[in-house]
Amino acid sequence: xxxxxxxxxxxxNRRGSAFLxxxxxxxxxxxxxxIERVRVDAKSSFSNTISGTDLIVxxxxxxxxxxxxxxxxxxxxxxxxxxxxxxxxxxxxGVAWTxxxxxxxxxxxxxxxxxxxxxxxxxxxxxxxxxxFSQGAAFSHLNEVVIGSEIANKLNYQLGDKVVISHGxxxxxxxxxxxxxxxxxxxxxxxxxxxxxxxHIPLAAIELIHGGGHxxxxxxxxxxxxxxxxxxxxxxxxxxxxxxxxxxxxxxxFLMGFDSPLxxxxxxxxxxxxxxxxxLAIMPGVTLRELWEMLSIVEKxxxxxxxxxxxxSLLGMLTTLLASLNQRRRELAILRSVGARPWHxxxxxxxxxxxxxxxxxxxxxxxxxxxxxxxxxxxxxxxxISVTINMLSxxxxxxxxxxxxxxxxxxxxxxxRAYFYSLADGMSIKI
Numbered sequence: 001x002x003x004x005x006x007x008x009x010x011x012x013n014r015r016g017s018a019f020l021x022x023x024x025x026x027x028x029x030x031x032x033x034x035i036e037r038v039r040v041d042a043k044s045s046f047s048n049t050i051s052g053t054d055l056i057v058x059x060x061x062x063x064x065x066x067x068x069x070x071x072x073x074x075x076x077x078x079x080x081x082x083x084x085x086x087x088x089x090x091x092x093x094g095v096a097w098t099x100x101x102x103x104x105x106x107x108x109x110x111x112x113x114x115x116x117x118x119x120x121x122x123x124x125x126x127x128x129x130x131x132x133f134s135q136g137a138a139f140s141h142l143n144e145v146v147i148g149s150e151i152a153n154k155l156n157y158q159l160g161d162k163v164v165i166s167h168g169x170x171x172x173x174x175x176x177x178x179x180x181x182x183x184x185x186x187x188x189x190x191x192x193x194x195x196x197x198x199x200h201i202p203l204a205a206i207e208l209i210h211g212g213g214h215x216x217x218x219x220x221x222x223x224x225x226x227x228x229x230x231x232x233x234x235x236x237x238x239x240x241x242x243x244x245x246x247x248x249x250x251x252x253x254f255l256m257g258f259d260s261p262l263x264x265x266x267x268x269x270x271x272x273x274x275x276x277x278x279x280l281a282i283m284p285g286v287t288l289r290e291l292w293e294m295l296s297i298v299e300k301x302x303x304x305x306x307x308x309x310x311x312x313s314l315l316g317m318l319t320t321l322l323a324s325l326n327q328r329r330r331e332l333a334i335l336r337s338v339g340a341r342p343w344h345x346x347x348x349x350x351x352x353x354x355x356x357x358x359x360x361x362x363x364x365x366x367x368x369x370x371x372x373x374x375x376x377x378x379x380x381x382x383x384x385i386s387v388t389i390n391m392l393s394x395x396x397x398x399x400x401x402x403x404x405x406x407x408x409x410x411x412x413x414x415x416x417r418a419y420f421y422s423l424a425d426g427m428s429i430k431i
Contacts, residue, residue: 004351004355014324017320017324018320018356020320021313021316021317021320021356021360022356022359022360022363023360023363024312024313024316024317024360025310025313025314025317025356025357025360025361025363025364025403025407026360026361026363026364026366026367027309027313027364027367028306028309028310028312028313028360028364029310029360029361029363029364029365029367029368029400029403030364030365030367030368030371031306031309032306032307032309032310032364032399032403033364033365033368033392033396033399034368034371034372035302035303035305035306036303036306036395036396036399037368037372037387037388037396038379038385038387039299039302039303040393041385041386041387041388042385043292044386044388045192045193045385045386046072046288046291046292047288048125048126048127048192048193048386049071049072049125049193049194050071050123050124050125050193050255050284051124051125051126051127051128051129052122052124052128052257053123053124053255053256053257053284054256054257054258054261054264054283055255055256055258055264055267055268055271055281055282055283055284056070056071056253056254056255056256056281056282056284056287057081057089057253057254057255057256057271057279057280057281057282058070058077058080058081058252058253058254058279058280059077059078059079059080059081059253059277059278059279059280060079060278060279060280061077061078061079061280063280063282063287063290064287064290064291064294065077066253066280066282066287067282067284067287067288067291069103069252069253070101070103070252070253070255071194071284072194073103073111073194073197073198076104077103077252077253080102080250080251080252080253081250081251081252081253081254081277081279082249082250082276082277083247083248083249083250083251084276085274085276085277085279086098086100086251086254089256089267089271089274090254090256092267092270093263094258094259094260094262094263094266094267095256095257095258095259095263095267096257096258096259097118097121097122097256097257098118098254098255098256098257099115099116099118099119099122099123099254099255100114100115100116100203100251100254101113101114101115101251101252101253101254101255102114102115102203102206102248102251102252103252104167104206104252105165105166105167105206106165106166107151107163107164107165107166107199108155110151110197110198110199111194111197111198111199112165112198112199112200112201113198113199113200113201114200114201114202114203114205114206114248114251115200115201115202115203116202116203117138117139119131119200120138120146122255122257123195123255125191125192125193125195126191126192129191131188131189131191131195132188132189133146133186133187133188133189134149134187134188134189134190135159135186135187136159136184136185136186136187137185137186138185138186139185139186139200139201139202140185141202142202142204142205142208143180143181143182143183143205144182144183144184144185144186144201144202145163145182145183145184145185145199145200145201146184146185146186146187146188146199146200146201147163147184147186147187147188147198147199147200148187148188148191148195148196148197148198148199149187149188149189149190149191149196150190150196150197151196151197151198151199152187157184157187158184159184159185159186159187160183160184161183161184162181162182162183162184163181163182163183163184163199164180164181164182165180165182165199165201165209180205180208180209182199182201182205192386203248203251204248206248207247207248207249256281264283267281268281268282268283310403310406311406313360314357314403314406314407314410315410317353317356317357317407317410317411318410318411318413318414321349321352321353321411321413321414322413322414322417342419342420343419345415345418345419346415346416346418346419347415348415348418349411349414349415349418350408350411350412350415352411353407353408353410353411353414353415354404354407354408354411356407357403357404357406357407357408357411358404358407360407361400361403361404365392365400369389372387372389373389375387376389
């Protein structure tokens with residue numbers, strides 16, 4: 001206890017150099033924990049983007065390219081799936097549901113997805129969590145759009161606002177469909193997935209705005225007049241249903257769910273051998289694992305860089321302790337004169353290095369939580385990574401423990417030199 005108090009007082013006496021060393025360790029700990037947390041949460045966010053879907057079907061490309069383009073809205077699909085093939089495959093035995101997806105349009109850099117009402121019923125994320133609405137409801141006419149939570153917050157959209165769709169993905173738009181404005185009728189709750197950054201419109205509206213003819217607005221007005229003339233709720237519901245039907249020439253991809261997992265491999269094989277056109281069916285869970293295996297080298301490089309930063313900070317502590325040791329030989333000799341044994345001095349220097357490492361780790365943890373709190377929104381909006389700000393995991397605690405152990409081992413070097421200094425110097429200090 002006396003040695004700990006003495007080590008603390010000694011650090012206070014050299015607080016300038018001690019704080020710089022401590023702060024260097026804190027920065028390295030913050031970087032190491034941040035990289036580890038973002039790595040884990042990025043993997044979790046990607047894995048939670050889609051669940052409960054047995055197959056994703058699209059034009060024959062690479063497995064990962066199909067997954068990224070259809071689910072994560074990253075990249076572009078070179079070809080599509082004909083509507084006839086989609087209708088044929090969805091009628092196969094064991095198919096419980098399908099969700100057609102049509103991509104290729106955007107709104108202010110955000111993806112526009114043409115789909116059907118089945119999307120809001122069967123699409124699951126996380127641990128098979130369904131999509132829920134924070135405001136409004138699903139579209140019921142061709143000129144209506146459902147937006148993700150992030151779009152509502154970022155662009156400050158409310159129910160009833162008008163949205164103009166542009167042809168082309170991302171920030172590159174080739175044509176604005178000004179004659180076909182869409183009305184916001186629903187805002188989805190946050191999911192932490194690309195759904196939050198997507199505008200959802202009826203699949204039939206995609207064909208309408210691209211194929212010419214009368215606008216979705218006029219279609220809606222025509223249906224409204226038709227409903228008014230009949231003045232029957234049944235007819236109104238029937239018109240709303242007809243309003244969303246349509247057969248596009250092709251779609252980008254579609255999702256499939258089966259009554260039993262036994263059908264998955266059989267139907268997948270049949271789709272991959274489909275004669276009329278070249279199609280590819282992938283299992284999202286398997287493809288996600290392949291994606292992370294490809295990215296594992298990036299994970300290792302990030303971990304290596306952060307480990308090097310930790311090592312450099314510990315070497316900085318070693319340099320500081322060794323540099324100050326020569327200046328402290330008189331101090332050590334005085335301690336010997338009042339009865340301190342060589343192993344006391346060995347313990348004193350070891351405790352000092354351990355205290356610096358411990359305080360550096362504690363400060364690093366504080367900086368880590370501060371950094372995560374500040375950047376959580378940015379990571380969510382720009383990277384789609386939902387960062388969890390909770391207690392350190394078992395692995396993260398092991399990393400902290402490894403840093404503490406490394407700090408203690410590094411501290412043994414100046415401690416050993418102090419031990420032999422005390423034996424050699426005794427009461428006489430060599431200049």
